[in-house]
Amino acid sequence: MKIIVSKVSGFCSGVRRTLKLVWDALERCSGRVYVDGETVHNRLVMQALEDANVKLFRDSDQRCIVPNDCIVTRAHGIPESRYSQLKGCFKNVTDGTCSHVAGVLQLIKHVSGEARDVVIVGNSEHPEVITLVDAARGGKCFVINSAEQVKSLPHDLTRVLLIAQSTIDGELFADVAKAIGEKYSDAEVKNTICGSSRVRQRAILDLAREGVEAIIVVGGKHSSNTTVLVKVARRTGLPVFHIEVAAELPLNELEKFCSIGVATGASTSEEMVREVVDSLREKCVGKRIPNA
Numbered sequence: 001m002k003i004i005v006s007k008v009s010g011f012c013s014g015v016r017r018t019l020k021l022v023w024d025a026l027e028r029c030s031g032r033v034y035v036d037g038e039t040v041h042n043r044l045v046m047q048a049l050e051d052a053n054v055k056l057f058r059d060s061d062q063r064c065i066v067p068n069d070c071i072v073t074r075a076h077g078i079p080e081s082r083y084s085q086l087k088g089c090f091k092n093v094t095d096g097t098c099s100h101v102a103g104v105l106q107l108i109k110h111v112s113g114e115a116r117d118v119v120i121v122g123n124s125e126h127p128e129v130i131t132l133v134d135a136a137r138g139g140k141c142f143v144i145n146s147a148e149q150v151k152s153l154p155h156d157l158t159r160v161l162l163i164a165q166s167t168i169d170g171e172l173f174a175d176v177a178k179a180i181g182e183k184y185s186d187a188e189v190k191n192t193i194c195g196s197s198r199v200r201q202r203a204i205l206d207l208a209r210e211g212v213e214a215i216i217v218v219g220g221k222h223s224s225n226t227t228v229l230v231k232v233a234r235r236t237g238l239p240v241f242h243i244e245v246a247a248e249l250p251l252n253e254l255e256k257f258c259s260i261g262v263a264t265g266a267s268t269s270e271e272m273v274r275e276v277v278d279s280l281r282e283k284c285v286g287k288r289i290p291n292a
Contacts, residue, residue, distance in 0.1 A: 122165025219265025
């Protein structure tokens with residue numbers, strides 16, 4: 001068996017930065033350390049934070065907060081009203097918003113100030129998209145997740161700006177952009193899918209081109225970027241296995257393949273990747289497995 005790990009794996013820079021802010025807070029904060037919602041969409045990462053005594057902040061905790069407590073906001077960003085609420089509870093609030101998301105937020109605020117209308121391609125229930133919609137206050141804002149939904153948008157939108165949730169499928173965005181261009185002649189299209197997501201999606205296709213017979217995607221089942229990678233992998237026509245931990249590997253089924261590709265979501269650590277590769281090696285004792 002040959003194991004090929006995707007050219008890009010482990011945490012993306014945005015996730016790495018946010019988690020570092022949390023660990024730094026544990027060292028410097030003399031009180032309790034809170035996070036506002038899931039810092040990243042990976043249950044093992046969140047479990048590690050909980051084990052380190054990081055607490056998930058709930059509104060009911062407000063009465064218990066003392067001056068030396070601190071909180072770090074999630075990588076996906078939070079609406080301004082939520083940030084103001086946290087500032088009212090904590091003297092020490094650290095903004096953990098991914099720098100890429102923060103840049104898109106500034107873009108939306110700018111165009112909204114010009115009374116332009118914004119269309120976001122993404123999941124309307126995702127925390128990042130909720131934050132982006134909150135930032136669009138000067139004009140209309142719509143969230144869609146297919147080219148077909150462009151038909152339902154009003155015809156009288158003003159100087160449309162089309163953007164993307166940072167982790168969506170690049171092929172989906174291209175399809176929507178084409179449909180938007182056909183409907184609104186003055187539309188501006190900005191592909192705001194982050195660099196990490198684009199590279200990881202291309203890396204999945206590279207695995208297929210390298211001749212792997214199956215693809216394992218490691219990452220949270222409720223992680224947007226990871227589920228997109230699963231979708232991209234399935235478009236190759238190869239068998240795809242989405243797992244969160246090595247223990248979920250269907251090893252008996254995987255034994256029949258001579259080559260396997262391993263890809264990871266942006267909130268999956270290098271340690272988790274190593275555990276998956278080690279489990280594959282251990283199961284395939286006696287078979288030639290080169291270094292992954």
